[in-house]
Amino acid sequence: xxxxxxxxxxxxxxxxxxxxxxxxxxxxxxxxxxxxxxxxxxxxxxxxxxxxxxxxxxxxxxxxxxxxxxxxxxxxxxxxxxxxxxxxxxxxxxxxxxxxxxxxxxxxxxxxxxxxxxxxxxxxxxxxxxxxxxxxxxxxxxxxxxxxxxxxxxxxxxxxxxxxxxxxxxxxxxxxxxxxxxxxxxxxxxxxxxxxxxxxxxxxxxxxxxxxxxxxxxxxxxxxxxxxxxxxxxxxxxxxxxxxxxxxxxxxxxxxxxxxxxxxxxxxxxxxxxxxxxxxxxxxxxxxxxxxxxxxxxxxxxxxxxxxxxxxxxxxxxxxxxxxxxxxxxxxxxxxxxxxxxxxxxxxxxxxxxxxxxxxxxxxxxxxxxxxxxxxxxxxxxxxxxxxxxxxxxxxxxxxxxxxxxxxxxxxxxxxxxxxxxxxxxxxxxxxxxxxxxxxxxxxxxxxxxxxxxxxxxxxxxxxxxxxxxxxxxxxxxxxxxxxxxxxxxxxxxxxxxxxxxxxxxxxxxxxxxxxxxxxxxxxxxxxxxxxxxxxxxxxxxxxxxxxxxxxxxxxxxxxxxxxxxxxxxxxxxxxxxxxxxxxxxxxxxxxxxxxxxxxxxxxxxxxxxxxxxxxxxxxxxxxxxxxxxxxxxxxxxxxxxxxxxxxxxxxxxxxxxxxxxxxxxxxxxxxxxxxxxxxxxxxxxxxxxxxxxxxxxxxxxxxxxxxxxxxxxxxxxxxxxxxxxxxxxxxxxxxxxxxxxxxxxxxxxxxxxxxxxxxxxxxxxxxxxxxxxxxxxxxxxxxxxxxxxxxxxxxxxxxxxxxxxxxxxxxxxxxxxxxxxxxxxxxxx
RNA sequence: GCCCGGGUGGCGAAAUUGGUAGACGCAAGGGACUUAAAAUCCCUCGGUUGGUAACAACCGUACCGGUUCGACCCCGGUCCCGGGCACCA
Numbered sequence: 051x052x053x054x055x056x057x058x059x060x061x062x063x064x065x066x067x068x069x070x071x072x073x074x075x076x077x078x079x080x081x082x083x084x085x086x087x088x089x090x091x092x093x094x095x096x097x098x099x100x101x102x103x104x105x106x107x108x109x110x111x112x113x114x115x116x117x118x119x120x121x122x123x124x125x126x127x128x129x130x131x132x133x134x135x136x137x138x139x140x141x142x143x144x145x146x147x148x149x150x151x152x153x154x155x156x157x158x159x160x161x162x163x164x165x166x167x168x169x170x171x172x173x174x175x176x177x178x179x180x181x182x183x184x185x186x187x188x189x190x191x192x193x194x195x196x197x198x199x200x201x202x203x204x205x206x207x208x209x210x211x212x213x214x215x216x217x218x219x220x221x222x223x224x225x226x227x228x229x230x231x232x233x234x235x236x237x238x239x240x241x242x243x244x245x246x247x248x249x250x251x252x253x254x255x256x257x258x259x260x261x262x263x264x265x266x267x268x269x270x271x272x273x274x275x276x277x278x279x280x281x282x283x284x285x286x287x288x289x290x291x292x293x294x295x296x297x298x299x300x301x302x303x304x305x306x307x308x309x310x311x312x313x314x315x316x317x318x319x320x321x322x323x324x325x326x327x328x329x330x331x332x333x334x335x336x337x338x339x340x341x342x343x344x345x346x347x348x349x350x351x352x353x354x355x356x357x358x359x360x361x362x363x364x365x366x367x368x369x370x371x372x373x374x375x376x377x378x379x380x381x382x383x384x385x386x387x388x389x390x391x392x393x394x395x396x397x398x399x400x401x402x403x404x405x406x407x408x409x410x411x412x413x414x415x416x417x418x419x420x421x422x423x424x425x426x427x428x429x430x431x432x433x434x435x436x437x438x439x440x441x442x443x444x445x446x447x448x449x450x451x452x453x454x455x456x457x458x459x460x461x462x463x464x465x466x467x468x469x470x471x472x473x474x475x476x477x478x479x480x481x482x483x484x485x486x487x488x489x490x491x492x493x494x495x496x497x498x499x500x501x502x503x504x505x506x507x508x509x510x511x512x513x514x515x516x517x518x519x520x521x522x523x524x525x526x527x528x529x530x531x532x533x534x535x536x537x538x539x540x541x542x543x544x545x546x547x548x549x550x551x552x553x554x555x556x557x558x559x560x561x562x563x564x565x566x567x568x569x570x571x572x573x574x575x576x577x578x579x580x581x582x583x584x585x586x587x588x589x590x591x592x593x594x595x596x597x598x599x600x601x602x603x604x605x606x607x608x609x610x611x612x613x614x615x616x617x618x619x620x621x622x623x624x625x626x627x628x629x630x631x632x633x634x635x636x637x638x639x640x641x642x643x644x645x646x647x648x649x650x651x652x653x654x655x656x657x658x659x660x661x662x663x664x665x666x667x668x669x670x671x672x673x674x675x676x677x678x679x680x681x682x683x684x685x686x687x688x689x690x691x692x693x694x695x696x697x698x699x700x701x702x703x704x705x706x707x708x709x710x711x712x713x714x715x716x717x718x719x720x721x722x723x724x725x726x727x728x729x730x731x732x733x734x735x736x737x738x739x740x741x742x743x744x745x746x747x748x749x750x751x752x753x754x755x756x757x758x759x760x761x762x763x764x765x766x767x768x769x770x771x772x773x774x775x776x777x778x779x780x781x782x783x784x785x786x787x788x789x790x791x792x793x794x795x796x797x798x799x800x801x802x803x804x805x806x807x808x809x810x811x812x813x814x815x816x817x818x819x820x821x822x823x824x825x826x827x828x829x830x831x832x833x834x835x836x837x838x839x840x841x842x843x844x845x846x847x848x849x850x851x852x853x854x855x856x857x858x859x860x861x862x863x864x865x866x867x868x869x870x871x872x873x874x875x876x877x878x879x880x
Numbered sequence: 881g882c883c884c885g886g887g888u889g890g891c892g893a894a895a896u897u898g899g900u901a902g903a904c905g906c907a908a909g910g911g912a913c914u915u916a917a918a919a920u921c922c923c924u925c926g927g928u929u930g931g932u933a934a935c936a937a938c939c940g941u942a943c944c945g946g947u948u949c950g951a952c953c954c955c956g957g958u959c960c961c962g963g964g965c966a967c968c969a
Contacts, residue, residue: 101969103969104968104969106969141969144968144969145967145968145969146968146969217967218967226967227967228967228968229965229966229967229968230967230968230969231967231968276884276885277884279883279884280883280884280885280963280964283882283883283884284883284964284965284966286883354966354967355965355966355967356881356882356965356966357881357882357964357965359881360881360882360965361881362881393966408881481966482966484966485966485967487967488967489967490967555966555967556967556968556969557966557969560969594963594969595884595885595963595964596963596964596969597964597969598884598963598964599883599884599964599965599966600964600965600966600969601969603966631885631886631962631963632962632963634962637961638962639962668892668893668904668905669892669893669905669906670892670893671893673885674886674893675886675962675963676892677891677892677893678892679891679892679906679907681891681906681907682891682892682905682906684906685905685906685907686905688905689905691919691920692920695920731896734896735896738896739896741894741896743892743893743894743904743905744893744894744896744903744904746904746905747893747894747903747904747905748903748904750904750905751903751904754904757921821900822900823899823900825899825900825949825950827949827950828899828948828949828950828951829950830900833900854936865949866949867949868899868949868950870899873899873900874899874900874950876899876949876950877949878949878950
């Protein structure tokens, strides 16, 4: 057996052994600090970031996919010559740590730190090229102290306020429940029916930035349209009318009810108003109306999430009072409904049953009037006995306004309301202010103090950070810092004060970690602006589609807040966004309860990291959901062995000749063309399309072509060497360990991570002839070979003389011949 | 309920700007090598029909309809699956 010579010192092993190869390559990266980077104004920077993980215990396939995509892009950009930053850290606060603490009788902090240790080892074994010197965990006071500091700045700017807002309340456990802890309207632990409870909470005024957050979406060209659309709808800017329905006498200090509508054209069709159960007027009327009080109490037996409110059976009760219609002055009955939310708008809505399906159903249920005021423009009639007519149309039964269309009616009715002082045109946003208070322990303490009289004071800088004690025990009901009377106590300027015991929403931490990575060791402030501005914005952000709205909107908002504080110079945090799909098994999301989980660790142990990375990138394009297949993983491993064998066999055939590729014989010319076609396709797929599956398929095709070549001449080996080196370079971002070794075996001193991306030889792509398809009336009837520079007439003529074309045009007249250059000819005949 | 996606062979998928539907891989079947197995290599592989065969025809991208010389792709409607809905992260 011919044993091939690799580099000067050692012989290439015949077989691929990832279990020894991968740790050795990882050791090389570590010894050479290959992924540790600094600001370098002479080089183009590239900041590539994956959404950091919650340290839940061990990596799941979703993580593996997310971090492989990000690592592939990072390594590709590095080969493009960029100064690439790829950091990693831990989204370490959150609810699961408290649940685990109860279950395992450990402190959330200890559980979290031990998970971080284990998961960090897993990330390293997958060969991801992180700059670990920038690692951060959000539960560390070095991190959250700046978040607390920033919050006090926002408070001073008037961007933070406190108001009461509803939470899910378990009456038995006397505790607040997260939405996911409410199962079918009941507490997940004790099964008691959940109630709404209004408690004071802290809010950040994201609505003050609604207009900018919306407008800037148009400039995020490298975000998926899907995500931009979702954010646009979430912000929900609308043009409508705020109007006032006067009451006969004031109730709860209110002389009327304020209502917003986007359909003032239907105003004359209003037949009742509906108030939220917590509306001040509802509460005031309930004081001497026991039936109404009972109804309002029953409305509290309801979880707070919008999905649960939207799907519940709509119920209502007549309050017995009326308000005056702002245009006609006619009395309009006032109802209380369980589906109107006080947290949302004014807590009162007008109902037009003829032209809103939900109002129609409510009116039918309670026998309320349905008055048609819009007719279809087409002149057709509509059957309001069957359903509401919700389209825009022309006004009827609306007095002076009859005959107007939507636009005309909007302006006329809004004008009439404005003239009488009963309404005005306004812009409304669906977006609500960001509630950041959580009644939980494992989060960053909200840095606020209260005087005995209840007035609030932000914690002054010299008392920051407000530390969260880590050595605690958890009972699942009460937060240790709420249960500890000593922790609450503080003294400010000689005055006894009490600390806020709520903690921040964990979206606070994940809203700025990407910026902190640029200067994670900085102790002089939240951000070292010089470093932050070198790296920011993030050039490529990669994460799950489930974060399309909340996390990404809060992070965009935070970036603008940091900009306005002078910390960063850019307007947006993430230039390009890639949202990967989920990892499925047997068509369903992997979950412990379904028993369809696949542990990445077992596969890494069995096949090596490169195989897992290759399969993950090959099985589907990143945005699509990925169906896991153990057989597919075995196939990916087979391909790597085939690649290894190809290089081994090639080296065994002797030294290639000089790379002078002129006047090549046809078989070598074909392989060279394939090499450069593959290079062109993979370059495009990596940089533009981000479809790594098709890039891998292209390299597989190249290797298939290569294996069919049998030419051991010096020139043949040179063409083969070029093909193998190209394949190795193209695969290097995806399977970095095997590529590192093969590159060395093919005689390169420089490590492949520092090799430049190859360049397409345009001359190698030239073809003499091309195949074109010939259709008759859109159906493929023949294929023809034509010179690649053939004139249109020549192509047309040779298409028309094909036997099968003649067969299908016989007896017909050719009406038209369509020629799509280099692709097809369509003969239209009848 | 509302907003956003998706649906293509037995399976994962490809078709990049409206121009050859099924590249690449998995599974399966057949063959070669082997004492045997593994590994590897070669061949077949959407369905139906005709043909010894080369091949040809028809059908086929969830369903119904439309636009177009031409539709997986664009438009209208329906069904199913998934993500999000502000306290899971």
